Amino acid sequence: MYKSMKSQYFNAEHQLFRESLRQFFDKEVAPYANEWEEKRQIPKDIMLKMGKQGYLGLNFPEQYGGSNADLWYSVVFLEELARTGLAGFSTMVSVHQFMAINHIFKAGSAALKEKYLVPAIRGEKLAALGISEPAAGSDVSALLTKAERQGDSYLINGSKTFISNGTYGDFITLACKTSDTALSLIVVDLDAEGVSRTKLKKMGWHSSDTAEISFDNVKVPLTNLIGKEGMGFYYLMESLQLERLVAAIMAVIGATHTLDLTVKYLHERETFGKTLAKYQVIRHTLADLFTEVEMAKQMVYNTCWLFTQGETVVKECSMAKLYTSELANKVADKCLQYFGGYGYMEDFPICRIYRDVRVGTIAGGASEIMREIIAKIAIDGVSFGKVY
Ligand SMILES: Cc1cc2nc3c(=O)[nH]c(=O)nc-3n(C[C@H](O)[C@H](O)[C@H](O)COP(=O)(O)OP(=O)(O)OC[C@H]3O[C@@H](n4cnc5c(N)ncnc54)[C@H](O)[C@@H]3O)c2cc1C
Incomplete structure (x- = not known):
C-alpha cells in the first residue's frame, strides 16, 4: 500500500x-x-x-x-x-x-x-436530510415544499427527491417554506401519516438507499422546528461547509484507495513478458496521480485545520469539494483503463468505484455551483459570516 x-x-x-x-x-x-x-x-x-x-x-x-x-x-x-x-x-x-x-x-x-x-x-x-426537490436542487431558494401553521402543528405538503437514507430512514431534517420567502428546518418522522417513499434506481452507490418522498398533509408538532422559524436557508448554507469538507475528505481518500488497488494489480498483471508496473507510460501516469492526490489531501487537511480554528471556510470548502471530486473521477477513469477488460467486470472493485465516483461532482452541490461560489468570493469580493 x-x-x-x-x-x-x-x-x-x-x-x-x-x-x-x-x-x-x-x-x-x-x-x-x-x-x-x-x-x-x-x-x-x-x-x-x-x-x-x-x-x-x-x-x-x-x-x-x-x-x-x-x-x-x-x-x-x-x-x-x-x-x-x-x-x-x-x-x-x-x-x-x-x-x-x-x-x-x-x-x-x-x-x-x-x-x-x-x-x-x-x-x-437512522436520519436523512431533505433539501433537494424534483424541481429544485442547486437553487435552494426555489424549494416548494410548504409547512403551514395550523394550531400547534405544521401541515407539510410537497416532495423531496434524491434523499439518501430516505427509504429506510426513521426521520428527516426537512427544509420547508414557512412563508413565501423563508425556509425553515423541521424534523419529520418518516413513518408519519401522509409520508410516502419511493426507492430510486441509481447508476452507482447501490447499497445506499435514495428515495423520492412525498408529504401529503403531514402533521408535525410546532416543537419539531429546528432553531428559529425562517432561518433554515442560513442554517443550510452554513452547514454545507462541513458537508462539503466531509465530501472532500472521502473523495481524496477514496482516490488513494483506488490508486492502491491499481498498484497491486499492476504488479500482478503481465503483458509482453513484463508486469504492467514496468511500463513507463503507466508509471508516469500513476506518479502524476499520486502527486495530485497528495496535494489535494494537504489542501483538505489545511481546510480542516482552518475549520478547527473557527474560521469561515466557505471558499476553501468549495475549492476542496470541487477539486477532490473531479480528481476522484479522473483517478477512477485512468486507473480503470489499466485493468483492461477486467476493469469493466463487476467482480473487480474498480468497476464499482468508477460508477460510484461519478456522482461526486453533482451531489452536495455541483461543480458549477462550487465554481460560482469561489468566483463570487475571489472575483466579486463577496464575504460570508457565521450563522450559529
Ligand atoms: C445519489 C444522490 C444522493 C443525494 N442525496 C441527497 C440527500 O441526501 N439530500 C438532498 O437534499 N439531496 C441529495 N441529493 C441531491 C443533490 O444534492 C442534487 O442532485 C444536486 O444539488 C444538484 O441538484 P439537481 O440534481 O436538482 O440539479 P440541477 O439544479 O437541476 O442542476 C443540473 C446541472 O446544471 C448545472 N447547473 C445548475 N445550476 C447552475 C449554475 N448556476 N451555473 C452553471 N451550471 C449550473 C450543473 O451541472 C448541475 O449538475 C443527492 C443526489 C444524488 C444523485
Whole structure:
C-alpha cells in the first residue's frame, strides 16, 4: 500500500483509533460489501454496532452520548469509511452523522435532541436530510415544499427527491417554506401519516438507499422546528461547509484507495513478458496521480485545520469539494483503463468505484455551483459570516 506523507495533524491516539476502526470495518463491513450492493440495502444493525462503539458520536458532546473528540478523529473516521471502498455505506453513515443530525445538535431544542439526536448517536434511529426537490436542487431558494401553521402543528405538503437514507430512514431534517420567502428546518418522522417513499434506481452507490418522498398533509408538532422559524436557508448554507469538507475528505481518500488497488494489480498483471508496473507510460501516469492526490489531501487537511480554528471556510470548502471530486473521477477513469477488460467486470472493485465516483461532482452541490461560489468570493469580493 502507498504510504502517504506524514501529517502533523494526527497524533499517536489518532493512529490507534485508525487501527481499531480499520479492524472494525474489515470485520463488519468488508465481508458483506457485495451482498449489500446486490441487495441494494444495508442492514440497520451496522448502525447499532457503530453506535455501541461510539463512532456515531465522535463529533457530539458527552451529554448526548457522544465523545466530543477533536475534529481529527472525525477525519480519521471519514478516511477509514472511504477506505472501505463502499461508497454506498460511507454515504449512509456520513449523511446521518455529519449532515442530518448536525442541524438538530446545532440549533434544536433540548426535547428534539433527546428524541432524535441521542438515539441517532446510539445508532437506533437512522436520519436523512431533505433539501433537494424534483424541481429544485442547486437553487435552494426555489424549494416548494410548504409547512403551514395550523394550531400547534405544521401541515407539510410537497416532495423531496434524491434523499439518501430516505427509504429506510426513521426521520428527516426537512427544509420547508414557512412563508413565501423563508425556509425553515423541521424534523419529520418518516413513518408519519401522509409520508410516502419511493426507492430510486441509481447508476452507482447501490447499497445506499435514495428515495423520492412525498408529504401529503403531514402533521408535525410546532416543537419539531429546528432553531428559529425562517432561518433554515442560513442554517443550510452554513452547514454545507462541513458537508462539503466531509465530501472532500472521502473523495481524496477514496482516490488513494483506488490508486492502491491499481498498484497491486499492476504488479500482478503481465503483458509482453513484463508486469504492467514496468511500463513507463503507466508509471508516469500513476506518479502524476499520486502527486495530485497528495496535494489535494494537504489542501483538505489545511481546510480542516482552518475549520478547527473557527474560521469561515466557505471558499476553501468549495475549492476542496470541487477539486477532490473531479480528481476522484479522473483517478477512477485512468486507473480503470489499466485493468483492461477486467476493469469493466463487476467482480473487480474498480468497476464499482468508477460508477460510484461519478456522482461526486453533482451531489452536495455541483461543480458549477462550487465554481460560482469561489468566483463570487475571489472575483466579486463577496464575504460570508457565521450563522450559529
Ligand atoms: C445519489 C444522490 C444522493 C443525494 N442525496 C441527497 C440527500 O441526501 N439530500 C438532498 O437534499 N439531496 C441529495 N441529493 C441531491 C443533490 O444534492 C442534487 O442532485 C444536486 O444539488 C444538484 O441538484 P439537481 O440534481 O436538482 O440539479 P440541477 O439544479 O437541476 O442542476 C443540473 C446541472 O446544471 C448545472 N447547473 C445548475 N445550476 C447552475 C449554475 N448556476 N451555473 C452553471 N451550471 C449550473 C450543473 O451541472 C448541475 O449538475 C443527492 C443526489 C444524488 C444523485
